[in-house]
Amino acid sequence: MTALLHRLKGDRVIWMTVLFLGLISLLAVYSSISSLAFKREGGSTLHFLMKHGLMLITGGIIMIYAARQQYTIYSRFAQLLIGVMAVLLLLTLLLGSNINDASRWITVPIINQSFQTSDPAKVVLIVYLARVLGKHHGEEWTFRDVLLKLMVPVGVICGLILPANFSTAAVLFTVCLIIMFIGEVPIKHMAMIVGLAVGAFILLMVLAKTTPGLLPRADTWVSRIESFGVEDHDANYQVEHAKIAIASGGFLPNGPGSGTSRNYLPHPYSDMIYAFIIEEYGSIIGGLGLLLLYLILMFRAVRIASKCVKQFGSLVAIGLSLMLVLQAMINMAVAVNLVPVTGQPLPLVSMGGTSVWFTCLAIGIVLSVSRSLEEQQPSITPDVKRPRTALA
16 A cells, blocks of 8 residues: 555545545445445446446546646646536536436437536636636736636636536635635625625526526525425425434444435435435544545645645645535535535545546646645755745
8 A cells, every 4th residue: 555655646645535535435335326226227236336436446547647747737728628618518508418407417429428517617617717816926906807807707607507506506606716815816806796696696586586497496496495494304305314314323333234224315325425424334433534534635735735836736726625625515514404405416425427537637636736746845945935926
């Protein structure tokens, strides 16, 4: 294991954290998938285990390859791909697969593989935003510059994600605001942007009420908020059964394969996998242990960002890791009934398709920033603190 870690470039703590998350994912998915396997594959779990394992392995390959590249190359790719992502998101809304009144998936014709276009769009937008902030680091931001250079791409991408996936759009918009704050965009400009965004969303909801079909998911959003914290067993079916699973787990582990919530808990292998993990591994190891792994990931990313010389590298490390960790926190908060149901999966743990690949790509980019620090370390004098410079 030590020899393997020495071969891998970048922060070794992040590599170990990802490895642990992948192992937890394999165990939890294999244990929780039996009910779905019985319905779709005649009782065999091997199909789903092999498919999920293949996704994790190929995701690991993507992560290794991304970590070996110079992180500045992703700045150029983001500049080229930001428009492509907008087109893909628009095509998804118009032609994508519709499930539960949400067009989130688009299918690649040749390989017949579907994926959520919001997954690559999140990565591209954050890298693009870091690029713009890095190039203009140290310059004075006017409100016009903030609108044209920052909020136009953010508004387009988040706006195209919003109709099908409100929670993803909200999380991504929040992460973008945090990146802008770290990138020294004036708070008064950001406050005005938030006000405009809230006003635009209220107007959109009013139009959705007066124009049926304009926003098919609007009624779902409202019902989830209204039913949150209310004693309505039908509306809170998912959360009620998640709490039963958590209560059954107790503090100490019951052991792999001991969970019974797979028979009644909706989506124990994806959206509600955190509750299922607590049922089998207990609140201390399964609950707090999993939470600790994500906090370690965030801590190491902040450490990488604080040491990075270039503003672009710092913002990319913070933005991509924050996106993943915030998504994980929301998934956990839903399971313990702290926030309304959102449908956010647990990164690198929930069973998923191509979303695993883009999660691994995001972590690979963070590792690429870390690797560049390791390569530059011998040439940096310890007693001299080098100033940050914008991306050339």
